Amino acid sequence: MGTDKKYIIDTSAILSGKINISQPDYIYADSVIEEIKTGSLEKILDSANIDIRNPDRKYVNMASEAAMKTGDYSVLSKTDIDVLALGIEYNGIIITDDYAIQNVAMYCGVEYAGSGIDPIKKNIVWKYRCSGCHRIYDKYMEICPICGHTVKRYSRK
Numbered sequence: 001m002g003t004d005k006k007y008i009i010d011t012s013a014i015l016s017g018k019i020n021i022s023q024p025d026y027i028y029a030d031s032v033i034e035e036i037k038t039g040s041l042e043k044i045l046d047s048a049n050i051d052i053r054n055p056d057r058k059y060v061n062m063a064s065e066a067a068m069k070t071g072d073y074s075v076l077s078k079t080d081i082d083v084l085a086l087g088i089e090y091n092g093i094i095i096t097d098d099y100a101i102q103n104v105a106m107y108c109g110v111e112y113a114g115s116g117i118d119p120i121k122k123n124i125v126w127k128y129r130c131s132g133c134h135r136i137y138d139k140y141m142e143i144c145p146i147c148g149h150t151v152k153r154y155s156r157k
C-alpha cells in the first residue's frame with residue numbers, strides 16, 4: 001500500500017486476521033478498540049503499537065446523515081459510524097468487510113476495500129516473541145518455556 005493515505009480499519013477487518021494491525025498508516029476509531037477489548041481478542045492488540053483516534057463530532061454527523069440517506073443507518077452501530085467518520089475526516093481508505101459500511105463509504109465518496117484483498121497480507125510472516133527473554137518462536141505458545149513470560153505475536157516482513 002504505497003500511498004500517503006491513511007487506512008481506517010474497522011472491527012470486521014481486525015477480526016479477519018488478514019491485516020497487519022500495526023502498519024503505521026493504519027488508524028483505528030477508539031470505539032473499535034473498545035469493541036475488540038470487550039471481546040476475547042484483546043491479546044491480538046497487546047503487542048501492537050497502533051494509532052487510535054476519536055472522530056470529530058462534525059464528521060460523525062456527516063456519516064450518520066449519509067447512512068440515513070442510503071438506508072443503512074439501522075444496521076450500523078455507533079462504532080461503524082465512527083469508522084465512516086474517520087474515513088471522511090482523514091480522506092482515508094476504510095478497510096471493512098461490512099457491506100453496509102462499504103455502501104455508505106461509497107455514497108460519501110470515501111474509498112474502501114475488504115480485508116480479504118488487502119495486499120499487505122501476502123507479506124505478513126507471523127512470529128511469536130517472548131515478552132520476557134525475547135526468544136522467537138515459530139508457533140504460538142501462551143507461556144515461554146524458558147523464562148515463563150507471555151509470548152506475543154508480531155509480524156516480520
Ligand SMILES: [Zn+2]
Nearest residue numbers: 130133144147
Ligand atoms: Zn522467555
